[in-house]
Structures are given as C-alpha cells and as structure tokens.
Amino acid sequence: MTITHDDNGTKGRFFIGDPQAPDGLMTYVWAGPDSFIIDHTEVGERLAGQSAGKQLVMAAVAFARTRQVTILPLCPFARSVFDRTPEIADVLAR
Numbered sequence: 001m002t003i004t005h006d007d008n009g010t011k012g013r014f015f016i017g018d019p020q021a022p023d024g025l026m027t028y029v030w031a032g033p034d035s036f037i038i039d040h041t042e043v044g045e046r047l048a049g050q051s052a053g054k055q056l057v058m059a060a061v062a063f064a065r066t067r068q069v070t071i072l073p074l075c076p077f078a079r080s081v082f083d084r085t086p087e088i089a090d091v092l093a094r
Contacts (some may be wrong), residue, residue, distance in 0.1 A: 001052065
C-alpha cells in the first residue's frame with residue numbers, strides 16, 4: 001500500500017490511491033512551526049480491514065519525527081491510535 005504526502009505549508013494530507021478520489025485519507029493543519037493537528041481520517045470500503053487508517057497515522061508520525069515536530073490528534077480515530085500505541089508518544093503534543 002503506497003501512501004503519498006502533500007503539504008502546502010499551511011495544511012497537508014497523507015493519502016492512498018487516486019489524489020482526486022483517495023481510498024484512504026488523513027488531513028492535517030499546521031499549528032505553528034513546531035506542531036500540526038490531525039483533523040480528519042477516513043478509509044473507503046476497498047481498504048477496510050487492512051489497517052489503512054493506522055498506516056496513515058503512522059506515516060504522519062514518521063513525518064513528525066523527521067521534521068522534529070509534534071502532533072495534536074483532534075481526529076477521534078487518530079487519537080485512538082495514539083492512545084493504543086505508546087511507542088509513538090514521543091511526537092504527541094502535550
């Protein structure tokens with residue numbers, strides 16, 4: 001499963017599939033230079049049961065680690081991934 005990342009400096013997204021109609025999508029907005037807010041995650045039926053949503057969140061975690069920034073997961077799904085995955089707490093905004 002290939003995850004693609006777009007970022008325009010204000011907001012961004014990680015997605016799977018066609019950029020115009022992705023099968024999986026996680027969006028975020030920058031909350032200053034040191035953190036971003038995950039505000040939405042969705043996965044279509046084609047990817048159901050394949051952990052696509054978690055993979056999108058983990059792609060954001062890898063991006064945050066590379067950029068040395070933190071994530072505020074306001075999206076309920078992303079929040080649940082952070083709650084169940086203690087090894088990604090290093091990028092959780094406090």
